[in-house]
Amino acid sequence: MGKYIEMKVHGLANSQVQSGAYALILAEQGGTRRIPVIVGTPEAQSIAIALEKIRTPRPLTHDLLVSLLGAYQVSISHVLIYKFEDGIYYAELSCTDGERDVTIDARTSDAIAIALRVRCQIFILSDILDECGVETGVEHKEASDDLGAPSGQFASDESVDEQQTRRWLRHASEQALHERLKKAIEEENYEYAMLCQEELKRRKEGEEETTC
Numbered sequence: 001m002g003k004y005i006e007m008k009v010h011g012l013a014n015s016q017v018q019s020g021a022y023a024l025i026l027a028e029q030g031g032t033r034r035i036p037v038i039v040g041t042p043e044a045q046s047i048a049i050a051l052e053k054i055r056t057p058r059p060l061t062h063d064l065l066v067s068l069l070g071a072y073q074v075s076i077s078h079v080l081i082y083k084f085e086d087g088i089y090y091a092e093l094s095c096t097d098g099e100r101d102v103t104i105d106a107r108t109s110d111a112i113a114i115a116l117r118v119r120c121q122i123f124i125l126s127d128i129l130d131e132c133g134v135e136t137g138v139e140h141k142e143a144s145d146d147l148g149a150p151s152g153q154f155a156s157d158e159s160v161d162e163q164q165t166r167r168w169l170r171h172a173s174e175q176a177l178h179e180r181l182k183k184a185i186e187e188e189n190y191e192y193a194m195l196c197q198e199e200l201k202r203r204k205e206g207e208e209e210t211t212c
Contacts, residue, residue: 002095002102002125002126002128003125003126004033004080004123004124004125004126005028005029005123005124005125005126005129006028006029006030006121006122006123007026007027007028007029007035007081007122007123007124007129008026008027008029008122008140009024009025009026009027009047009051009112009116009122010025010026010027010034010140011025012024012025012044012047012048012051020040020041021038021039021040021041021044022038022039022040022041022044023036023037023038023039023111023146024036024038024039024044024047024109025037026112026122026124027147028129028133028140029140030139030140031139031140032136032137032138032139032140033129033133033134033135033136034133034134034136034140035124035128035129035132035133035134036134037089037108037109037112038087039108039109040109042082043107043109043110043113044109046060046061046062046113047109047112047113047116050062050113050116050117051116051182052121052193052197054185054193055185056185057185057186062110062114062117063117065076066114066117067088069095069118072097072158073097073098074094074096074097075095075096075097075118076094076114076118076120077092077094077095077096077120077121078094078113078115078120078121078122078123079091079092079093079094079106079111079112079114079115079120079121079122079123079175080094080123080124081108081111081122081123081124081125081128082125082128083128084128084131084132089104089108089128090105090108090113091106091107091108091111092104092105092106092111093098093106093114109188120146134143156190165192165195166195166199169196169199169200172192172199174203177196177199177200178196178200180192180196181193181196181197184196197207
């Protein structure tokens with residue numbers, strides 16, 4: 001068995017292999033390799049919500065699982081991707097209640113969605129990374145500029161596609177952006193909410209650069 005290599009969530013993108021799916025990109029911490037993990041739309045949405053730190057009106061399934069673990073004083077020390085077979089990554093959660101240590105098998109998408117919420121480390125066996133890792137020549141950084149949520153269809157009335165939505169948001173007032181963000185969260189339209197947050201963040205960062 002190989003050694004453990006720490007991985008970080010680098011971003012989400014539309015899958016170029018499976019229609020209707022997304023590619024979750026994991027990056028080697030302190031390294032330059034990436035691995036794509038194909039995930040379904042619900043899992044991609046849950047991961048994106050955790051990445052963007054969006055507070056939902058009601059808990060999602062992964063939020064509920066984290067709450068249950070906390071209620072019984074069970075913590076997750078780390079996630080390990082331990083096998084790759086037939087195009088599928090297998091993962092496990094290492095849990096403890098202070099007295100017993102338990103390993104629970106999980107889908108990689110679920111394991112990472114939970115890991116992001118409890119902020120535990122994500123590891124992969126070096127043998128798997130050696131086999132599946134894509135060399136990019138670019139070291140992953142914590143505040144990666146290309147970290148993003150999956151694109152898709154938006155229910156907002158002025159939206160035709162993602163690019164048009166982004167153009168509209170760039171011309172909207174800050175008050176309108178906050179109103180749209182609030183409405184999107186209330187309607188559980190998290191993809192649109194994330195675009196609003198991204199535009200607000202872009203403006204804030206632009207203001208900070210201007211004042212420096």
